[in-house]
Amino acid sequence: PPLLSQAFPLPSLPRKQPTVLVVCGPAQNGAIGLVCARHLRIFDYEPTIFYPKRSPDPLHRDFTTQCEKMDIPFLSYLPTEVQLINDAYNAVVDAVLGAEAVVGEGREPCAAILATLKHVRIPIVSLDVPSGWDVEAGGSGGISPDVLVSLSAPKQCARRFLGRQHFVAGRFLPYDVQKKFELNPPEYPGTECVVAL
Amino acid sequence: ERGQRCPPGWLWPRRAGVPKGAPTPSLPRQEEAQAIDQELFTEYKFSVDQLMELAGLSCATAIAKAYPPSSFTTSQPAVLVVCGPGNNGGDGLVCARHLKMFGYEPAVHYPKRPSKPLFEGLTTQCQKMDIPFLPEFPAEAALIDELYGLVVDAIFGFSFKGAVREPFGSILGTLERATVPIASIDIPSGWDVEKGKAGGLQPDMLISLTAPKKAAMHFTGRYHFLGGRFVPPALQEKYALNLPPYPGTDCVLQLA
Numbered sequence: 518p519p520l521l522s523q524a525f526p527l528p529s530l531p532r533k534q535p536t537v538l539v540v541c542g543p544a545q546n547g548a549i550g551l552v553c554a555r556h557l558r559i560f561d562y563e564p565t566i567f568y569p570k571r572s573p574d575p576l577h578r579d580f581t582t583q584c585e586k587m588d589i590p591f592l593s594y595l596p597t598e599v600q601l602i603n604d605a606y607n608a609v610v611d612a613v614l615g616a617e618a619v620v621g622e623g624r625e626p627c628a629a630i631l632a633t634l635k636h637v638r639i640p641i642v643s644l645d646v647p648s649g650w651d652v653e654a655g656g657s658g659g660i661s662p663d664v665l666v667s668l669s670a671p672k673q674c675a676r677r678f679l680g681r682q683h684f685v686a687g688r689f690l691p692y693d694v695q696k697k698f699e700l701n702p703p704e705y706p707g708t709e710c711v712v713a714l
Numbered sequence: 715e716r717g718q719r720c721p722p723g724w725l726w727p728r729r730a731g732v733p734k735g736a737p738t739p740s741l742p743r744q745e746e747a748q749a750i751d752q753e754l755f756t757e758y759k760f761s762v763d764q765l766m767e768l769a770g771l772s773c774a775t776a777i778a779k780a781y782p783p784s785s786f787t788t789s790q791p792a793v794l795v796v797c798g799p800g801n802n803g804g805d806g807l808v809c810a811r812h813l814k815m816f817g818y819e820p821a822v823h824y825p826k827r828p829s830k831p832l833f834e835g836l837t838t839q840c841q842k843m844d845i846p847f848l849p850e851f852p853a854e855a856a857l858i859d860e861l862y863g864l865v866v867d868a869i870f871g872f873s874f875k876g877a878v879r880e881p882f883g884s885i886l887g888t889l890e891r892a893t894v895p896i897a898s899i900d901i902p903s904g905w906d907v908e909k910g911k912a913g914g915l916q917p918d919m920l921i922s923l924t925a926p927k928k929a930a931m932h933f934t935g936r937y938h939f940l941g942g943r944f945v946p947p948a949l950q951e952k953y954a955l956n957l958p959p960y961p962g963t964d965c966v967l968q969l970a
Contacts, residue, residue, distance in 0.1 A: 522963045559943060560963050579759040586758045587946045688815055691842050708775045708816055 522560060523711070524642065524664045524682050530607045535562045538606040540595070540634070542613035542627055542648065543570040549644055549668070550612025551580040558587050565606070567592045569626045595629075599636045608640045611662060613648035616672055634660050640681075642666065650674045666711070670700045683714045740954045741928045744907045747872045750924060750945075750953055758946060762832060765944060766801065768965065770808020772941025773899050773921045774816060776966045777809075777864065780919055780937045781895065783817045786863035790819045794862040796851075796885060798869035798903065799826035805899050805923070806868020807836035813866075814843050821862075823848045825881050851881065855891035865889060865896045867917060869903035872927055878904055890915055897921065897937075905929050925955045926969070940967045 527535050539554040541547035547568065554564040566589055571581065585591070596602060602609070611634065613627055631649045634641065640663035641647075647665065650656030655677030663680045669687045687702055688710045695702055705712045742750065754760045783791035795810040797803035803824065810820040822845055827833060841847065852858045858865065867889065869882055878886065886904050889896060895918035896902075902920065905911040910932030918935040920926075923942040930938065940957070943965045950957055960967045 576761075579761065582759040586948070588948065691839070692844070693842065708778045 523713070524684075525608055525640070527561065532605075532607045536606045537562050537564045537608050537610060538602065539564050539566045539610040540613055540630060541566060541568040542615075542618075542630075543572055544615065544617060546612050546615030546618075546644055546646075546648075548572060548574070548577040548580055549615075550610060551577070551584055553610060553612065553644070554589055555580070555584050555587055558584075558589055564610075565590050565592060567595050567630075569595075569630075595633060597629075597633055599633060599638075602633070603638050606639055608642060608663075609634065609637060611641050611643040611648050611660065615645045615668075616652045618646070618648070618652075631660060640664065644668065646672055646674060647678070650677075667714075670698070670702065671714070684711045685714055686711045740956065741926055741930060742953065742955075743928055744872060744875075746953060747907075747924070747927055750949065753949060754944075758949070760944070762801070762804075765942070766804050766832075766836075767808055768944050769805045769899075769923050769942045771812050772923065772939075772943065772965045773805060773809040773866070773868075773897070774812035775964075776919070776921045776937070776939035776941055776968075777813065777818075777866070777897055778816050779966065779968070780939070781864050781897075788861070788863045791817065792862045793818050793820045793864045793866060794848075794852075794858060795820050795822045795866040796869055796889070797822060797824040798871075798882060799828060800871065800873065802868050802871030802874075802899055802901075802903075804833055804836055805871070806866055807833070807840055809866060809868065809899070810845055811836075811840050811843055814840075814845055820866075821846045821848055823851050823885075825851070825885075851885050851888065853888075855888050855893075858888070858892045859894045862894055865892065865894055867896050867898040867903050867915065871900045872907050874901065874903070874907060886915060895919065899923070901927060901929050902933070905932070921966075922969075925953075925957060938969045940969055941965060 537557055539550050541550035554566050557564045566584060568591060613630055641660060642664040643662035644666055645668040646652050647656060647660050647662045649659040651674060653673040655674040664682045665678045665680060667675055667685045669690055688705050703712050793813055795806050797806040810822050813820045822840060824847060897919035898917040899921055900923045901907055902915045902917050904914045908928040910929050919937040920933045920935060921939045921941050922930055924945055943960055
């Protein structure tokens with residue numbers, strides 16, 4: 518969420534209301550999206566969540582409750598009419614599929630969501646891996662995010678990222694893990710938890 | 715100024731458009747603070763881990779703003795983090811880990827450790843970041859002054875009641891004689907949560923978590939920060955916390 522504010526500061530948003538659509542998939546990437554939505558609300562954005570397939574994980578269910586109790590609306594369906602999304606929101610957070618996803622299976626509801634997101638004209642912020650991309654090879658014909666937030670460290674497919682801003686959120690990684698995987702992370706400014714690459 | 719108490723209205727920065735005669739913020743008493751916590755866990759389903767991580771991060775961030783590493787006169791930006799036997803100690807462990815990532819050299823003293831996975835995990839995380847755990851508390855205040863540029867008091871929090879048990883009585887006695895600045899997490903340890911403590915610890919910094927407690931009215935140090943930016947708006951309204959707005963996406967707010 519702090520990166521969303523850096524990439525899309527509140528005063529710069531085109532719509533009158535600071536609305537953001539957060540699309541959450543069924544696994545860990547989706548759960549991170551739920552946490553992101555909650556912090557966006559604390560930061561005075563107006564997030565709306567689309568979370569069609571809910572994870573049974575108790576931790577993820579608690580994240581859902583936290584969002585509900587913060588009065589964050591949950592859409593019951595995602596409009597296929599893309600113009601409705603373009604008109605209602607300033608940006609979309611893509612928290613559908615992460616590095617663990619298996620590409621090409623075309624599982625619903627993710628396939629339908631991605632088919633819609635491919636056509637939105639408002640900026641997309643992807644968490645860790647642009648959903649639908651292969652984590653190593655990247656994507657062709659998939660979604661094209663405006664902003665990518667790599668979690669822990671950039672994945673191979675980040676090399677194919679062509680959007681405006683690429684952030685890394687990995688300040689919490691202990692030094693021995695960084696060394697072991699030869700991550701060579703950049704310097705984080707001050708007390709920031711994200712850094713632009 | 716040191717020695718002067720802020721009148722109640724001065725605890726909050728002036729909000730644009732707030733009319734004169736607006737209700738002063740409610741400073742929760744001990745039972746209210748506990749009720750808010752309980753509601754966060756039972757109604758909102760936050761886990762202790764989640765809130766403790768955000769609280770500890772707030773503390774480290776506030777410290778970094780008030781005492782940047784470059785301001786230390788010791789050869790390293792060395793910080794002594796003293797952790798008590800409960801959740802305040804847990805906040806201290808999280809704080810120590812983030813201080814390390816912010817470029818400080820923290821050392822932890824954690825004499826009474828609960829055998830619960832939460833605290834064992836936090837301890838391991840610190841150890842794996844090469845944060846030393848001192849087996850003994852420095853015997854003399856002068857030693858603390860020489861070795862450290864700051865002490866983080868994470869001994870007792872807002873649930874503290876009654877007498878101070880050892881080894882914390884002796885520890886607080888030594889800290890009271892130290893001249894190095896002390897940053898207290900939520901409540902200066904040893905203070906009554908509502909009334910304060912005239913002869914006790916006089917920290918230079920107080921990081922109030924969630925909302926300042928009544929004891930904050932007796933705080934005379936230079937820096938008072940608010941942290942724990944996770945209180946849902948509905949909960950703020952229910953308890954009439956009247957929290958001032960945090961700047962941008964900062965997780966701390968400096969109070970007047």
